[in-house]
Amino acid sequence: MVSVEIAREPRLEESQRTVLVVEDEILIRLMIADALRSQGIAVIEASNADEALHVLQSALPIQLLLTDIHMPSALDGLALAHAARATRPGLKLIVASSQPAGNELAGLADAFFAKPFVLTTMVERVRSLLAEPQHARE
């Protein structure tokens, strides 16, 4: 094997703009992830809230959580969002659902998107939230 100089470390640990996308429908998840990556945003793709918890439990830096609410896993997106915010207070949060937004999102989410949503609008919201300073709330 040819010895190759290490050019750089992996990007996820370096990135100041990493989004954890939690969506159980792979074709939607893929579409969102592709759109965000095309904007130079690092993306971690989780297929349900349980997978997302594994990521949140790790040392990976994440600036924004974008989660669906209804998923066929032990946890739903709302419980995930509460847990994520409690343990990573600076985290930005976008919630998407095919159901109308309820009161439970007040004071929790930075943005809510009703499904189906316009992808470019979603990407723009992600970009603007990532550009804002981190939350200082506890």
Next chain:
Amino acid sequence: MPESDAEQLKVAGTILVVDDEILIRLVIAEYLRDCGYKVIEAAQADEALLVLGQSERSVDVVFTDVEMSGSMDGFALARWVRANRPDVDVVLAGSIHRSVQAASDLCDQQDHVPKPYEPHSVRDRIYRLLASRGSRKRDLQSALEEAHAGGGAS
């Protein structure tokens, strides 16, 4: 995976990475992206079948873990691909070591893209991430219990 399989794989193109352990999947997927491939991530075989069923989506290689939850393990997925999508190559990797080696072999085939980093750093990164999982586990668990108690998860 036999090394000869990797040697015959196409250069460039799209790789569908199938692994139900997210902390392994994301590292392998990012490594392959950094090697110049387009990568699609699937958390289990059922998701992979949905992607492979899209006629407009081109997939050159299915890179799958062997043991997976869901209706199909990696062997069954490989059999399905060979029967239904003979144009798609399959890489079966049953351990972290083999996954990293197979990804490195694929990376070696990208002549126009310099290898972004060495395989051992990919392997170290997976182990580091898996080990780091404990650091926030307790905090998350109590936050979840609070969310449930407060009706936040209803």
